[in-house]
Amino acid sequence: MMKKWLLPVFASFMIFAGAGTHNAEAATQTQLTTTAYKYIGIPYVYGGTTTKGLDCSGYTQLVFKQLGISINRTSSAQYNQGTAVSKSNLQIGDLVFFNTSGNGVSHVGIYVGNNKFAHAGTSTGVTTASLGTSYWAQRYVGAKRIATFTNGTTQVAAGEVKNAAIDFKIYASRGEVATRLAKVLGVDTSNTNSPFSDINSSSTYAGVATAMYKLGIFTGTNGKFNAGSPLTRSQMAKVLVEAFDLKMANKVVSFGDVKPGSWDYNYIQILASNGITIGKPNGTYGGTDYVTLTQLNTFIERAKNM
Incomplete structure (x- = not known):
C-alpha cells in the first residue's frame, strides 16, 4: 500500500507530468490534418463527444485520441495543458483558443496550416475557418502545443x-x-x-x-x-x-x-x-x-x- 505521506507528492508529480508536450513522433502533420478533416460535416451537439455530434472540445479530444494522445475534456481545461505558442509560430496540430462568451476561454480548434483552423462551430458543425477573419481575430486568446507533429512518415x-x-x-x-x-x-x-x-x-x-x-x-x-x-x-x-x-x-x-x-x-x-x-x-x-x-x-x- 502506498504510504499516506507519499500521496501528495505523487499527485503533484502527475499534475506536472500532464502539463508538458507529448512526443508525437509517430504521427505526422499529414496524419493530423487527415484525421481532423475526416470529421468535417459532423453536426454540433453541446456536450457531444462522438461522430453523432461534437462540441468544440469534444472534437479536439476525439482527433487527438485517434492519434494516441489523451487531452482534457473542456476548452478551458485544454488551455491549461501543453506549452504556450505565439500566433506567429503556430504549427500544424497546435490548439488555438478563443473567448466567444465574454468569460474567458470558451472555444477551441486545431491549427491546420495556412492561417486556418478546424473546429466544431455551433452553427456550422465541424468545419474550417480562418484566423484572419474579424470575428475570430477579435476573440483569439492564444495557442498551446500539446504535441509536436513531424513532417515525415x-x-x-x-x-x-x-x-x-x-x-x-x-x-x-x-x-x-x-x-x-x-x-x-x-x-x-x-x-x-x-x-x-x-x-x-x-x-x-x-x-x-x-x-x-x-x-x-x-x-x-x-x-x-x-x-x-x-x-x-x-x-x-x-x-x-x-x-x-x-x-x-x-x-x-x-x-x-x-x-x-x-x-x-x-x-x-x-x-x-x-x-x-x-x-x-x-x-x-x-x-x-x-x-x-x-x-x-x-x-x-x-x-x-x-
Missing part, C-alpha cells in the same frame, strides 16, 4: 508506409481490402512481380497487389500501392464497382455531400442504386471517412450477392 518492413494515426483493428487498410477481395474473387495471387514502387516481391501484399492491379481494381497513386494506408468510402465505392463489375440500377439516390460531376459520383450511385450502401443517418455518404472493418465485411457480402 513512419516506415515499416518491405518498403511499405504505415499510417500510425489509424487504428487498424477498427479501420481497413488498403492491403487488407486487397487481400479480402482476392480471396472472395478467387484470383491467382502467385505473381509477386509487383508494378508498385513501394511493394517488392517479398512483401506480404506483393501477390494480391499485383492481381488487383491487373484486374484494374487497384491502380495506386503516383506508382505506389500504399498497403498500410486506410481506404476512404469513396475509394471503396470505386474498388467494389470494379471488383464485382457492378452496373447502375434504375434508382437514383441523393446524398448531400456527393455532387454530380465529382470523380466518385457514379461509383457511389452504382453502390446505392444496388442497395450496397444506404449512406449515413444525416443523409450524407461520408466519402472522406475511412472504411471500417465492419463496413468492409458488409459491403463485400452485399456486393458478392448481387
Whole structure:
C-alpha cells in the first residue's frame, strides 16, 4: 500500500507530468490534418463527444485520441495543458483558443496550416475557418502545443508506409481490402512481380497487389500501392464497382455531400442504386471517412450477392 505521506507528492508529480508536450513522433502533420478533416460535416451537439455530434472540445479530444494522445475534456481545461505558442509560430496540430462568451476561454480548434483552423462551430458543425477573419481575430486568446507533429512518415518492413494515426483493428487498410477481395474473387495471387514502387516481391501484399492491379481494381497513386494506408468510402465505392463489375440500377439516390460531376459520383450511385450502401443517418455518404472493418465485411457480402 502506498504510504499516506507519499500521496501528495505523487499527485503533484502527475499534475506536472500532464502539463508538458507529448512526443508525437509517430504521427505526422499529414496524419493530423487527415484525421481532423475526416470529421468535417459532423453536426454540433453541446456536450457531444462522438461522430453523432461534437462540441468544440469534444472534437479536439476525439482527433487527438485517434492519434494516441489523451487531452482534457473542456476548452478551458485544454488551455491549461501543453506549452504556450505565439500566433506567429503556430504549427500544424497546435490548439488555438478563443473567448466567444465574454468569460474567458470558451472555444477551441486545431491549427491546420495556412492561417486556418478546424473546429466544431455551433452553427456550422465541424468545419474550417480562418484566423484572419474579424470575428475570430477579435476573440483569439492564444495557442498551446500539446504535441509536436513531424513532417515525415513512419516506415515499416518491405518498403511499405504505415499510417500510425489509424487504428487498424477498427479501420481497413488498403492491403487488407486487397487481400479480402482476392480471396472472395478467387484470383491467382502467385505473381509477386509487383508494378508498385513501394511493394517488392517479398512483401506480404506483393501477390494480391499485383492481381488487383491487373484486374484494374487497384491502380495506386503516383506508382505506389500504399498497403498500410486506410481506404476512404469513396475509394471503396470505386474498388467494389470494379471488383464485382457492378452496373447502375434504375434508382437514383441523393446524398448531400456527393455532387454530380465529382470523380466518385457514379461509383457511389452504382453502390446505392444496388442497395450496397444506404449512406449515413444525416443523409450524407461520408466519402472522406475511412472504411471500417465492419463496413468492409458488409459491403463485400452485399456486393458478392448481387
